[in-house]
Amino acid sequence: MSESKVKILVVEDETALAMMMVFLLARAGCDAQPAWNAERAIELAQNGDFDLVTLDIDLPGTGGFEIFRRLQQLPRWQNTPVVFVSGRCHKEDRERAFELGAVDFIEKPFGASDFISRILSLVKESALA
Numbered sequence: 001m002s003e004s005k006v007k008i009l010v011v012e013d014e015t016a017l018a019m020m021m022v023f024l025l026a027r028a029g030c031d032a033q034p035a036w037n038a039e040r041a042i043e044l045a046q047n048g049d050f051d052l053v054t055l056d057i058d059l060p061g062t063g064g065f066e067i068f069r070r071l072q073q074l075p076r077w078q079n080t081p082v083v084f085v086s087g088r089c090h091k092e093d094r095e096r097a098f099e100l101g102a103v104d105f106i107e108k109p110f111g112a113s114d115f116i117s118r119i120l121s122l123v124k125e126s127a128l129a
Helices: 015-027 038-047 064-072 091-100 112-128
Strands: 007-011 031-035 052-055 082-086 104-107
Touching: 007 015, 007 038, 015 031, 015 112, 031 038, 038 052, 038 064, 052 064, 052 112, 064 082, 064 091, 082 091, 082 112, 091 104, 104 112
Parallel strands: 007 031, 007 052, 052 082, 082 104
Antiparallel strands: none
16 A cells, blocks of 8 residues: 655745745655645645645735735644745744744755755654644
């Protein structure tokens, strides 16, 4: 019997970066789906079960912090780990992310192996909880 793949929602408006993240996660054995904006992210969240979300802060229209608040209002999402992945690396942004309940904050640009190891580590921690 094969284990089901870890499902990750990648919320990132920079197409090339989103596709690279999806590719890296797929190469690591995950099923990653991109969302380019808040509307798509919420739509995917309402219709699918994800094991983890990566979320950019700066998105067109509705930003990452607001998307996070909306996800937390969905019953099945209250315990889903969220990792902010952002080029906004101000202390205030990091603090706000963790105050909201994020499990990690990865600064852009990031190294591929660091990104994958941190994400996979968080997925394993979440599965054990």
